[in-house]
Amino acid sequence: MNIIQLLPDHVANQIAAGEVIQRPASVVKEILENALDAGATEIKLFVKDAGKTLIQVIDNGSGMSSSDAIMCFERHATSKIKDANDLFNIKSMGFRGEALASIAAISHVELISKLTGLELGKNIVIEGSEVKLDEECSSINGTSIKIKNLFFNIPARRNFLKSDQVELRHITEEFTRIALANPKIKMLFFNSKNELFHLESTNFRQRIVNIFGNKKNELLVPIKEKTSLVSISGFIGKPECAKRTRGEQYFFVNRRFVKSHYLNHAIKKAYEEVIPQNYFPSYFINLIIDSQLIDINIHPTKTEIKFEDEQAIYSIIRATVKRSLGTYNIAPSIDFSVEQAFDINTKDWKNKKITQPTIKVDANYNPFDQQKKIEKEFKQTTLSEGFGEDSNADNPIQIGSFFIAFPNKNGLLLIHQRRAHKRILFEYYNSLFKSKENKSQKLLFPKKIKINTNELEILNGIKNDLNTAGFIFNIVESNLVFDGIPPECQEDNLQNVIESIIEQSKNTGAFKLSAKNNLSKSLAISLAISKKKKMNNNEMKILKTELLKCESPSVCPSGKRTIINLNTTDLEKYF
Numbered sequence: 001m002n003i004i005q006l007l008p009d010h011v012a013n014q015i016a017a018g019e020v021i022q023r024p025a026s027v028v029k030e031i032l033e034n035a036l037d038a039g040a041t042e043i044k045l046f047v048k049d050a051g052k053t054l055i056q057v058i059d060n061g062s063g064m065s066s067s068d069a070i071m072c073f074e075r076h077a078t079s080k081i082k083d084a085n086d087l088f089n090i091k092s093m094g095f096r097g098e099a100l101a102s103i104a105a106i107s108h109v110e111l112i113s114k115l116t117g118l119e120l121g122k123n124i125v126i127e128g129s130e131v132k133l134d135e136e137c138s139s140i141n142g143t144s145i146k147i148k149n150l151f152f153n154i155p156a157r158r159n160f161l162k163s164d165q166v167e168l169r170h171i172t173e174e175f176t177r178i179a180l181a182n183p184k185i186k187m188l189f190f191n192s193k194n195e196l197f198h199l200e201s202t203n204f205r206q207r208i209v210n211i212f213g214n215k216k217n218e219l220l221v222p223i224k225e226k227t228s229l230v231s232i233s234g235f236i237g238k239p240e241c242a243k244r245t246r247g248e249q250y251f252f253v254n255r256r257f258v259k260s261h262y263l264n265h266a267i268k269k270a271y272e273e274v275i276p277q278n279y280f281p282s283y284f285i286n287l288i289i290d291s292q293l294i295d296i297n298i299h300p301t302k303t304e305i306k307f308e309d310e311q312a313i314y315s316i317i318r319a320t321v322k323r324s325l326g327t328y329n330i331a332p333s334i335d336f337s338v339e340q341a342f343d344i345n346t347k348d349w350k351n352k353k354i355t356q357p358t359i360k361v362d363a364n365y366n367p368f369d370q371q372k373k374i375e376k377e378f379k380q381t382t383l384s385e386g387f388g389e390d391s392n393a394d395n396p397i398q399i400g401s402f403f404i405a406f407p408n409k410n411g412l413l414l415i416h417q418r419r420a421h422k423r424i425l426f427e428y429y430n431s432l433f434k435s436k437e438n439k440s441q442k443l444l445f446p447k448k449i450k451i452n453t454n455e456l457e458i459l460n461g462i463k464n465d466l467n468t469a470g471f472i473f474n475i476v477e478s479n480l481v482f483d484g485i486p487p488e489c490q491e492d493n494l495q496n497v498i499e500s501i502i503e504q505s506k507n508t509g510a511f512k513l514s515a516k517n518n519l520s521k522s523l524a525i526s527l528a529i530s531k532k533k534k535m536n537n538n539e540m541k542i543l544k545t546e547l548l549k550c551e552s553p554s555v556c557p558s559g560k561r562t563i564i565n566l567n568t569t570d571l572e573k574y575f
Contacts, residue, residue, distance in 0.1 A: 024051025025170035035059035050167035183207035213452035237282030248282035270321035440484035
């Protein structure tokens with residue numbers, strides 16, 4: 001009995017959609033890239049319910065003929081490739097020929113397109129790969145495509161989508177990548193009835209400023225290098241705008257956004273002397289390279305790339321970034337005026353007797369002697385052992401503005417002050433969100449903070465929870481106007497706190513916590529005392545007391561240790 005059979009076209013398209021279309025942002029990427037390939041100078045993007053209900057793209061490109069308008073929804077239909085050799089000479093965006101067919105298989109699609117020079121356009125309606133309408137219509141030049149009810153026939157895939165806030169963030173990121181790669185194209189982005197972006201045709205630097213805010217302008221350092229292999233241009237961020245989380249790292253190869261851990265490492269090596277190790281510099285770098293020297297057809301999303309000579313590209317990028325940092329007096333300069341290594345005093349050498357070096361051996365050394373070996377790991381006692389309310393903590397000591405030491409009857413208690421404060425704040429805000437109590441201190445004068453559109457959308461999504469936490473503010477145009485802040489927050493530090501909350505919120509999709517737990521974690525990290533804060537005896541005692549009241553006092557929200565109890569046995573190991 002034969003068991004192998006050909007899949008129906010609509011089933012094959014649905015399977016292909018699982019690879020090409022993971023979420024609404026994937027649809028946005030494919031449709032916007034098609035608009036770019038059509039030569040559009042103005043592109044409008046409309047989304048509703050984070051793309052689940054509606055995604056619409058309108059462009060003023062070349063449009064499509066009647067036959068092309070229906071043919072583009074067929075599997076493996078593309079205008080970019082005629083044979084396999086064309087895969088290594090691709091200069092356009094979309095080329096696989098699977099995107100529109102996959103989209104039509106899992107949504108309701110309405111296409112209106114008119115080829116420049118024709119009097120009538122084409123109107124096509126497809127529902128689940130089935131053509132419902134195919135007729136000529138009156139239309140303007142260009143293409144308008146609507147994607148409705150995404151994953152309507154695959155409820156399992158729809159159930160795996162994240163919240164509207166997370167999905168909208170992914171859409172915004174795809175829009176940002178394409179907008180940065182094409183600054184000469186006018187681009188508009190509407191979410192429901194709200195205009196998120198209105199980007200006019202401009203240069204690369206101004207496009208970055210229009211997206212990320214005016215504050216970014218003074219933090220950009222230009223880079224430029226042209227070699228026989230690659231041409232590099234763009235901007236890198238000053239060390240002071242480096243952040244703990246990723247989010248402003250953009251590589252564009254031939255106007256296509258790509259992800260490359262290898263090239264990212266080249267940037268980090270160039271910054272290694274000017275920023276902390278766990279910080280990420282921002283950069284917006286364009287690479288122009290011969291299309292025959294790269295391979296971009298290695299992943300369905302086309303965001304990964306292979307270079308023929310990756311090591312050379314690495315070296316050129318690293319050297320270019322380091323030179324720009326040095327040119328603008330950002331990286332530490334080296335004074336070569338004095339060769340210290342060769343300044344050797346030889347006056348007394350003639351009268352000195354040269355002896356052959358000898359090797360000294362400790363005959364009593366035994367690597368297996370456990371009595372002389374110092375242990376690096378200490379066993380941790382329970383929190384009830386030696387440092388409860390009966391501990392002798394009248395004289396706490398702050399060590400290096402970093403740790404707090406409490407002598408007790410059994411030994412020594414060490415607390416990491418910043419991590420401890422994070423744990424206290426985390427559980428405080430968790431309880432605050434459960435009780436929905438509002439604790440805020442009113443500002444004498446309203447505080448205004450300017451942010452970009454993307455960040456505004458993030459804060460708008462968590463505004464109610466921020467109000468509960470004590471941040472009382474209104475959104476006026478692109479500004480946050482604060483009337484109240486939490487008692488733990490300093491007015492002078494409000495800007496940094498809000499930026500930190502935004503950065504932490506960008507990565508909430510990666511956490512396996514609830515939205516409120518993620519916000520509690522963000523607030524705890526943002527409002528915790530600094531590592532170098534000098535604390536008096538009373539403050540140290542209060543910190544210890546509040547920490548021991550927590551449900552999980554031994555670890556901070558990030559899972560790192562906050563407290564260690566060294567008993568006398570542990571201390572004796574050092575002597």
